[in-house]
Amino acid sequence: MYLKKLNKNFLLATFSNCFFFVNFSCFFLLPLFLDNLGYTKTLIGLTMSSFGISSILLTPFCSSLIDRYGKKLLSLIALFLMIISSLSFIYFDNFFVIICLRIIQGAAFSIFFNASSAIASNNLDDKDKQYGLSFFSSFTIFSYFLGPFFSEKLITSYGFEEFFVYSSIFSVLAFLLIMNLDENPSASKVQIKVSSFFKIIRDEKIFDILFANFLVASGFGVVMNFVSLYLVGKGLSVGYFFAGYAIIVSLSRIFLSSYIRQSNLFPKVLLMLLLFSLTIFFIPAINSLIGVMAFSILFPATYSLIYPILSSILMIGRDHSISGRLFGALNASFSIGVNLMTLFYGLIADLYSFESMFRFASLLIIAGVVLILIQRR
Structure with missing residues (x-):
């Protein structure tokens, strides 16, 4: 386009x-x-x-x-x-x-x-x-x-x-x-109750999308909130990671998304989630500047298209009258994944180690993908 x-x-x-x-x-x-x-x-x-x-x-x-x-x-x-x-x-x-x-x-x-x-x-x-x-x-x-x-x-x-x-x-x-x-003013006069928000998200297909979004948010949150402390503790610069993240996410969303075919999008998202989880699992293996630079490419590359593709799956074929509530549900699932899971992962880091935290976060995403696949069979 x-x-x-x-x-x-x-x-x-x-x-x-x-x-x-x-x-x-x-x-x-x-x-x-x-x-x-x-x-x-x-x-x-x-x-x-x-x-x-x-x-x-x-x-x-x-x-x-x-x-x-x-x-x-x-x-x-x-x-x-x-x-x-x-x-x-x-x-x-x-x-x-x-x-x-x-x-x-x-x-x-x-x-x-x-x-x-x-x-x-x-x-x-x-x-x-x-x-x-x-x-x-x-x-x-x-x-x-x-x-x-x-x-x-x-x-x-x-x-x-x-x-x-x-x-x-x-x-x-x-x-x-x-x-x-x-804006068409006639679309703004519909009587809508707050309870309708919860009725919408109970739809099985919508819930799968929200759960996948929660999984990617949990991984995003643990990396963005803790990777700087972890890498600096190893004597490594974190600046390369954030620079690489911003550049790769922006470029891939602008230039690569149009090349992904719209057929079977959700299975493609699940594959991206698995690759995304693997980049988190191997964070403890980063011990050099080369490792940081490799992570600054692989992490954003696997993450960048998941949210926009999930949002497109959520909205395709949906009535415009519920678009606000649909995006509300999508963004709420992301916020819960980032904010609540970060508190949980911080506790794991305190009780055990950063290494255990990153690997647990990775395995949780993999387990979530497996649950989705089992539920959809």
Whole structure:
């Protein structure tokens, strides 16, 4: 599929999502601000996790609102909340206020990411969803460069006030883009209950997709949260890994996804999951720069297409009226895999070792794939 086939609404959703993710990723550096205020590591951890917890818990409610009142309106509300909450860190240093701000940001994330994903999907033909959603998700990777990379330099050179202003500017840009979105108002008046979210995910075929997404998220989370500590502990640089990850994921989602045939997509995802799990299993074998560079290629290469392909499988043939709840379920399963399993794997690392943790995470993914195969026979 060529770029000229991507319509105005799809491109507005893609670039506004990229800008929103810049604002979101800037707050990976929030611990620096909290440490500067004298917060303990426990309070910092609680503050950071409150975002993910609120995002997960609010997803059924928020995704139902998206389908009921329309993607454009809810996107604008979410961006407004993100702008106000980001700027509010300039004026408040009270712990409970900061927790509330993070909860608001979690709600904004839950609304906007699900709404923008639904907008992107709804503006693609079924035959174009695989490539289009890969293209859409590739821009979330690019945002990590504009976010944490420049934010760190801004904090060092100027200060935290400038950092919070910088982060919020990108949600302002996203707001301006979404204002230009065309949406059919008649699709926004349907009466939808929150309970319908749970009825949708009970569908057997949908549940398999969500479970596969949970498995890949569990592996993604254990690597992204612990590989830096593990490699630095071995005296190895982790910079090559993150650079390789960003480049390979972006390029493969843009250029390779269109070459994967749409027949039997889910079995192909399961094969990717098995290869993905093997890259995690062999992390303890990394003992040199060459090993780091090999991992920085193999891990993102096996991971990069799983989420966009799963999202395309989920959306192909589905009614646009439930797209918000479908993406809500997909992104909630990913968040649960990253946030909850990271806590579990951290406990394994404390009780045993990083080596045991990585290998257990790998074997859990393999076991999950086997369960899916048994269930589908």
